[in-house]
Amino acid sequence: MTEEQILETPPEDEGYALDGRTVAAIRLAIAAGDRQRLAELLDPLHPADIADLLEQLDGGHRRELLLLGAGLFQGEILSELDEGLREEVIAFLPPDVLADAVRDLESDDVVDLLEDLDTPQQEAILDALEEPDRIAVEQALAYPEFSAGRLMQREVVRAPEHWTVGEAIDYLRANKKTLPDQFYHVIVIDPGVRPVGYVTLGKLLSSKRKEKLTALFEDSFRTIPVSQPESEVAYAFNQYHLISAPVVDDAGRLVGVITIDDAMNVLDEEHEEDILRLAGVGEGSLSDRVSETTRQRFPWLFVNLLTAIIASLVIAQFEEAIAQVVALAVLMPIIASMGGNAGTQSLTVAVRALATKDLTASNVWRVVRRELAVGLINGAIFAIVMGVVGLVWFSSPQLGLVIAAAMIINLGVAALAGILIPVTLDKLGVDPALASGTFVTTVTDVVGFFAFLGLASAVLL
Amino acid sequence: MTEEQILETPPEDEGYALDGRTVAAIRLAIAAGDRQRLAELLDPLHPADIADLLEQLDGGHRRELLLLGAGLFQGEILSELDEGLREEVIAFLPPDVLADAVRDLESDDVVDLLEDLDTPQQEAILDALEEPDRIAVEQALAYPEFSAGRLMQREVVRAPEHWTVGEAIDYLRANKKTLPDQFYHVIVIDPGVRPVGYVTLGKLLSSKRKEKLTALFEDSFRTIPVSQPESEVAYAFNQYHLISAPVVDDAGRLVGVITIDDAMNVLDEEHEEDILRLAGVGEGSLSDRVSETTRQRFPWLFVNLLTAIIASLVIAQFEEAIAQVVALAVLMPIIASMGGNAGTQSLTVAVRALATKDLTASNVWRVVRRELAVGLINGAIFAIVMGVVGLVWFSSPQLGLVIAAAMIINLGVAALAGILIPVTLDKLGVDPALASGTFVTTVTDVVGFFAFLGLASAVLL
Numbered sequence: 038m039t040e041e042q043i044l045e046t047p048p049e050d051e052g053y054a055l056d057g058r059t060v061a062a063i064r065l066a067i068a069a070g071d072r073q074r075l076a077e078l079l080d081p082l083h084p085a086d087i088a089d090l091l092e093q094l095d096g097g098h099r100r101e102l103l104l105l106g107a108g109l110f111q112g113e114i115l116s117e118l119d120e121g122l123r124e125e126v127i128a129f130l131p132p133d134v135l136a137d138a139v140r141d142l143e144s145d146d147v148v149d150l151l152e153d154l155d156t157p158q159q160e161a162i163l164d165a166l167e168e169p170d171r172i173a174v175e176q177a178l179a180y181p182e183f184s185a186g187r188l189m190q191r192e193v194v195r196a197p198e199h200w201t202v203g204e205a206i207d208y209l210r211a212n213k214k215t216l217p218d219q220f221y222h223v224i225v226i227d228p229g230v231r232p233v234g235y236v237t238l239g240k241l242l243s244s245k246r247k248e249k250l251t252a253l254f255e256d257s258f259r260t261i262p263v264s265q266p267e268s269e270v271a272y273a274f275n276q277y278h279l280i281s282a283p284v285v286d287d288a289g290r291l292v293g294v295i296t297i298d299d300a301m302n303v304l305d306e307e308h309e310e311d312i313l314r315l316a317g318v319g320e321g322s323l324s325d326r327v328s329e330t331t332r333q334r335f336p337w338l339f340v341n342l343l344t345a346i347i348a349s350l351v352i353a354q355f356e357e358a359i360a361q362v363v364a365l366a367v368l369m370p371i372i373a374s375m376g377g378n379a380g381t382q383s384l385t386v387a388v389r390a391l392a393t394k395d396l397t398a399s400n401v402w403r404v405v406r407r408e409l410a411v412g413l414i415n416g417a418i419f420a421i422v423m424g425v426v427g428l429v430w431f432s433s434p435q436l437g438l439v440i441a442a443a444m445i446i447n448l449g450v451a452a453l454a455g456i457l458i459p460v461t462l463d464k465l466g467v468d469p470a471l472a473s474g475t476f477v478t479t480v481t482d483v484v485g486f487f488a489f490l491g492l493a494s495a496v497l498l
Numbered sequence: 499m500t501e502e503q504i505l506e507t508p509p510e511d512e513g514y515a516l517d518g519r520t521v522a523a524i525r526l527a528i529a530a531g532d533r534q535r536l537a538e539l540l541d542p543l544h545p546a547d548i549a550d551l552l553e554q555l556d557g558g559h560r561r562e563l564l565l566l567g568a569g570l571f572q573g574e575i576l577s578e579l580d581e582g583l584r585e586e587v588i589a590f591l592p593p594d595v596l597a598d599a600v601r602d603l604e605s606d607d608v609v610d611l612l613e614d615l616d617t618p619q620q621e622a623i624l625d626a627l628e629e630p631d632r633i634a635v636e637q638a639l640a641y642p643e644f645s646a647g648r649l650m651q652r653e654v655v656r657a658p659e660h661w662t663v664g665e666a667i668d669y670l671r672a673n674k675k676t677l678p679d680q681f682y683h684v685i686v687i688d689p690g691v692r693p694v695g696y697v698t699l700g701k702l703l704s705s706k707r708k709e710k711l712t713a714l715f716e717d718s719f720r721t722i723p724v725s726q727p728e729s730e731v732a733y734a735f736n737q738y739h740l741i742s743a744p745v746v747d748d749a750g751r752l753v754g755v756i757t758i759d760d761a762m763n764v765l766d767e768e769h770e771e772d773i774l775r776l777a778g779v780g781e782g783s784l785s786d787r788v789s790e791t792t793r794q795r796f797p798w799l800f801v802n803l804l805t806a807i808i809a810s811l812v813i814a815q816f817e818e819a820i821a822q823v824v825a826l827a828v829l830m831p832i833i834a835s836m837g838g839n840a841g842t843q844s845l846t847v848a849v850r851a852l853a854t855k856d857l858t859a860s861n862v863w864r865v866v867r868r869e870l871a872v873g874l875i876n877g878a879i880f881a882i883v884m885g886v887v888g889l890v891w892f893s894s895p896q897l898g899l900v901i902a903a904a905m906i907i908n909l910g911v912a913a914l915a916g917i918l919i920p921v922t923l924d925k926l927g928v929d930p931a932l933a934s935g936t937f938v939t940t941v942t943d944v945v946g947f948f949a950f951l952g953l954a955s956a957v958l959l
Contacts, residue, residue: 060860085737093861206703213704219741220700221682238699239681242667243674275766276546278759280680298739301762305736308769309850315773316846317839323851323861327871334843338836338876342883345835349828356824363817366827367810370943373831374806375799378778382795385777389770390784399521400554400784410788415799422803482831 055086060093067101075105084113091126092119092324100129107134112141120153121325127158136165143218144173145190145299152182185270186263188303189284189293192217195224196250198233203246205236219296221281225250230290232283234258260285263292267303272394274300311392314470315385317341340475348373348482355490358498364431365493368423368440372489375419376447376481383408383455384477388469391459405456412452416445435496443489447481454480516547521554528562536566545574552587553580553785561590568595573602581614582786588619597626604679605634606651606760613643646731647724649764650745650754653678656685657711659694664707666697680757682742686711691751693744695719721746724753728764733855735761772853775931776846778802801936809834809943816951819959825892826954829884829901833950836880837908837942844869844916845938849930852920866917873913877906896957904950908942915941 059078066074079087091099091114103110103126110130115123115138127135139147139162147166151159151174163171173191180186194216196205205223209216222235234254244253259277261270261284273279274297284293313320317337321330352359352369359365387404390396396404424441428434458476459469520539527535540548552560552575564571564587571591576584576599588596600608600623608627612620612635624632634652641647655677657666666684670677683696695715705714720738722731722745734740735758745754774781778798786794813820813830820826848865851857857865885902889895919937920930 055855055858057859060858064860083738085739089856092856093858095861095864209700209704210706216700216704219698221741237680238703239670239677242699242703243670243677245671275762277544278546280682280759297758297762298741301736301758301765304762304766305769308766308773312769312773312776312846312850316776316842318843318846321847323847323856323865323868327868327875330868330872331875334840334872335876335879337843338839338880341839342832342836342880345832346887348835349832352828352831356828359827360821360824363821363827366820366824366830367813367817369827370813370831370834370947371803371806371810374809374939374943375803378799378802379795381777382779382798385773385779386784389773394516395550395553395784397516397521397554398518399525400556403556404784407784407788407791411791411795414788414792415796418796419799419803426807482835486831 055082055089055093060090063090063102064094064098067098067105070101070105072105075102076109079106079109084111085117087111087114088117088119092122092322096125099126103129107131110134110138112138112146114138115150116142116146119322119324121322121329123150124154124158127154127162132161132165135161139165140167140170143190144170144177144192145188147174148177148187151178152187180263183267184263185261185265185267185284185295186293188267188270188299189263189295190217191293193224193283193291193294194220194222195226195232195291198225198227198251200225200250201246202241202244202248202250202253205241205250206246219298220294221296222255222294223250224283224291224294225254226291231288232258232260232285232291235281235283237280260289261295262287268307270295271300271303271307275304307392311388311470314468315388315474317474337475344475344479344482347479348486351483351486352490355486355494358490358494362436362493362497364433364436365490368427368436369486369489371423372440372443372447373482373485375444376451376485377478379412379415379448380451380455380477380481381474383412383452384459384473387456387459388473391463391469396460401456401460405453408452408456409449412448412450413445416448419448420444433497436493439492439496440489442492443485446488447485450484451477451481516543516550516554521551524551524563525555525559528559528566531562531566533566536563537570540567540570545572546578548572548575549578549580553583553783560587564590568592571595571599573599573607575599576611577603577607580783580785582783582790584611585615585619588615588623593622593626596622600626601628601631604651605631605638605653606649608635609638609648612639613648641724644728645724646722646726646728646745646756647754649728649731649760650724650756651678652754654685654744654752654755655681655683656687656693656752659686659688659712661686661711662707663702663705663709663711663714666702666711667707680759681755682757683716683755684711685744685752685755686715687752692749693719693721693746693752696742696744698741721750722756723748729768731756732761732764732768736765768853772849772931775929776849776935778935798936805936805940805943808940809947812944812947813951816947816955819951819955823897823954823958825888825894825897826951829888829897830947830950832884833901833904833908834943834946836905837912837946838939839912840873840876840909841912841916841938841942842935844873844913845920845934848917848920849934852924852930857921862917862921866914869913869917870910873909873911874906877909880909881905894958897954900953900957901950903953904946907949908946911945912938912942 063078066078094102118126151162177187222237223241224232224235227233235258236250236253237255240253257279259282261282263284263286281294281296283291284295286292319333321333387396420441423444424437427440428437454477459473462469462472524539527539555563579587612623638648683698684702685693685696688694696719697711697714698716701714718740720743722743724745724747742755742757744752745756747753780794848857881902884905885898888901889898915938920934923930923934
C-alpha cells in the first residue's frame with residue numbers, strides 16, 4: 038500500500054478489516070472474469086486481508102479467484118491463511134506460482150508454513166527454495182515443534198564486546214544488504230559467541246561514535262533457551278515487555294533472535310486454543326470443510342454423552358422417588374445447571390490463572406479456600422431463593438428444604454472441582470483447558486442429582 | 499537485573515516465573531522481619547514478578563511486605579498489579595513512597611494507573627507529578643476510555659520531509675535526553691504536521707548520510723485515528739504486523755505513537771475478557787476479596803437460575819407423562835446436555851470469528867448453513883447411538899425413536915442458536931461473548947425438553 042492510498046482511505050469505525058463493499062466488488066469481478074478489475078481491487082489490500090478474503094469466499098469462488106489472480110499471488114498470503122485452507126490453496130496453485138511465492142518469504146515464515154503440510158507438499162516447497170534458504174529451513178525444522186528454535190529467525194545483528202557505537206554503525210552500513218528486514222537491537226557477544234547484553238537502535242543512533250557498546254546495555258536483556266516451548270517464550274515477552282531476545286543453545290551460544298511480533302502471534306494462538314478447548318472445540322475454523330468440522334467436534338460430544346449417561350444412571354437409581362413425586366423431575370435440572378455454571382466459573386478463573394502463573398503451589402490452598410467460600414455463600418443465597426420457589430410452587434416445606442440443601446452442597450462441590458480438577462491436570466502435564474470442563478460438569482451433574490434425589494428420598498418418602 | 503545475575507540464573511523449564519523457592523524464602527524473610535534479606539531477594543526480581551508476588555501473598559503478608567520493603571518500591575510494580583489489588587496497595591503505601599514511585603513512570607503508564615482509581619486517589623497521584631507530566635496525563639485522560647488516545651505515548655520522534663539520514667541522526671544525537679525510552683521509527687511529517695511515512699531505525703543506521711528519508715519509507719506505514727477503540731488498534735497491529743504506528747487527530751495531525759508492546763497488552767486483556775465472559779465471570783482475579791468475587795459471580799448465576807426455571811416450567815407441562823413413564827426423567831437431561839454442548843461449540847467458534855473479523859455479513863449465511871449441516875450430521879450419529887441405548891436400556895422401540903428424533907432436532911437448533919445469537923448480539927452492539935452463552939443454553943434446554951417430552955407424550959401415551 039502506498040502512502041497516498043492510505044491518506045485517501047477515510048478512517049472507518051470498523052477499523053482496518055476488509056470491508057463489505059470491497060468483498061462485494063471482488064465477487065462481481067470474479068463472476069465477470071474481469072482480471073484487470075480484480076487486480077485493481079486486490080492491489081491495495083494487505084496480504085493478511087487477501088488471506089481473510091480467501092477464507093470468506095466459498096470453495097468455487099476461491100478457486101476462480103486463485104486462477105484469475107495467480108499472477109498477483111504473494112508468499113505472505115500463504116503465511117496468513119488458516120492452516121486448513123493453506124493445504125487446499127497450495128495444492129491448487131500452479132507449481133511455478135507457488136515457487137515464486139515461497140521464495141519471497143523469510144526463512145522463519147517458510148518454517149511456519151512447512152510445519153503443517155504433508156511430506157509431498159513440504160518437499161515441493163523445499164525444492165522451490167534456493168540452496169542457502171533450504172538449508173536454513175531444514176536446520177530450523179530440526180528443532181522440536183513449538184520450540185523457540187522454530188520460532189526464531191537465524192539472521193542476527195551481533196557485535197563483539199570491544200566495539201564502539203561508531204564501529205557498530207560502520208558495520209551496519211557496510212552490511213546493509215544482509216541485514217534482517219526488522220531488527221531492534223544489536224546483540225553484543227563475548228569471544229565464545231555468548232550474548233552478554235544488547236543495545237537498542239535508538240541508543241546507537243543517539244550516542245556519540247566513540248562510546249562503548251557495553252556502556253549502553255539495556256536492563257531488559259534476557260536470553261531464551263532454544264528448546265524452550267513457544268508458550269513460555271510468549272509468556273516471557275508479555276511479562277517482561279521484551280521487544281526482542283537472543284536465543285541461545287545449551288552451551289549459551291547465540292543461535293538466533295525472537296522478536297515481539299512472533300511472540301504476539303504465539304500469544305494470540307495460545308489464547309485461541311484455550312478458548313476453543315474450554316468450549317470443547319479442539320481446533321477448527323470457519324473455512325474447514327463440513328466433514329472436517331463434524332469429525333473435530335464429534336469426540337467432545339461423545340465424551341459429553343458418556344458423562345450425561347453417567348448422570349442419567351444416577352437419576353435411574355431414584356426412579357421410584359420420581360414416580361411418587363414428579364416435582365423432583367421438574368426441579369432436578371435446576372440444581373445440576375447451577376452447579377455446572379458455578380463450576381465453570383471457578384474452572385475458567387483457574388485455567389487462566391494457571392496460564393498466567395498466578396496460581397501456583399504457593400497459593401493453591403488459599404485459592405481453594407477462597408473459591409469454596411464464594412461457592413458456599415452464593416450457594417446459601419440461591420438455597421434461600423430456591424427454597425422459597427420450591428415451597429411456593431409445590432407447597433411443600435420439605436421439598437423447599439431439600440432443594441436448598443442440595444443447592445449449597447452442589448455449589449460448594451462445584452467450587453472445589455472447579456479449582457482442584459484443573460490444578461491436578463496441570464500437575465499431570467495435561468492442558469487444563471482441554472479436559473477440565475467435562476470433568477467438572479460430570480462432578481456437578483452427578484453430585485447435584487445424587488444430593489437432590491437422595492435427600493428427597495430420605496426426607497419425602 | 500544486571501547481566502551477571504542473568505548469566506548466573508540457570509535456564510529452567512518453568513520459564514521465567516517467580517519460582518516456588520524464591521516465594522518460600524521471601525515468606526520466611528517477611529516472617530522474620532528481615533529487611534536486608536528481603537532486599538537481597540527482591541533486588542533481582544522484575545517489577546512484574548514482584549507484582550505477581552504481591553498477588554500470591556495473602557492480605558497480611560502483603561501488608562508486611564509493603565511495610566518492610568517500602569524503600570524498594572518501584573512505580574512499575576503498580577503498573578503490573580491487578581486492578582483490584584492496585585487500589586489496596588496505593589491506599590496502603592505512605593504518600594512519599596507513592597509519590598516517588600509514580601514520578602518514575604512514563605506518562606502513558608500513569609494514565610493506565612489512574613484510569614481505574616477513585617477520584618481522591620487520582621488526585622493524590624496527580625499532585626505527586628511534576629507540572630509537565632501532570633499536564634500530559636490530564637490531556638491523555640481527556641480522550642475517551644479504551645481509545646487510541648489513552649493508549650498512545652505523546653513523545654514522538656518526528657522529522658520533516660526534506661531531511662536526509664544525516665540530518666535525522668544529528669537531530670537524534672542532539673536531543674538524546676528528550677528521546678522516548680523505546681522507539682522504532684522516525685515519523686516523517688509534512689508542513690501541516692501530518693505523518694506521510696516512517697523510516698525504521700535499522701534503515702536509518704545502515705543508509706548513507708546523504709540519503710533522503712522519503713526514499714526509505716516502509717510499506718507497513720499506517721496511521722491510527724486517536725478516537726479508535728483500543729481493541730481495533732490491537733487488531734490492526736496483529737493483522738498487519740505493525741511495530742509502531744503514528745496516531746492522528748481528526749485533521750490528520752500527528753498527536754502520538756502507539757507501540758506493539760501496548761497493543762500486545764490490549765490483545766492479552768481482550769482475550770482474558772472474552773474467556774471470562776464466555777464462562778459467565780464478568781471480571782475478577784484470584785486476588786480479589788471473597789465478597790467482591792461473590793458479588794461479581796452472583797448476577798451470572800442468577801440469570802442462569804432464571805433460565806433453568808424456564809426449562810423447569812417446560813418440564814412441568816409434562817408431569818403426567820413423566821409420572822407414567824419415569825424413563826423420560828432419566829433420559830431428558832441427556833438431550834439437554836448434548837444440545838448445550840453442541841451449542842457452546844458453535845457459539846465459541848462464532849464469537850472468535852466475530853472478534854477476528856472472519857465472520858462478516860458477506861459469509862454469515864454460508865456459515866449458518868455449514869454449522870447447521872455439522873449439527874444435523876452429528877445429531878444423526880448421536881440419534882442412532884441414543885436410539886440404541888434407549889431401546890436396550892428400556893426395551894422400548896418407541897422410546898428409542900423419540901430420543902433419536904429429539905437429539906437431531908436439538909443439535910440442529912443448537913447449531914442455529916450458536917451462530918445466530920452471537921451474530922445478532924454483535925449487530926445490536928452487545929459483546930457477543932457476554933450474553934450468548936446464557937441465551938444459547940436456554941434455547942437448547944427449552945427445545946431439548948420440549949421436543950423430547952412432547953414427542954414422548956404424543957408417541958408413548
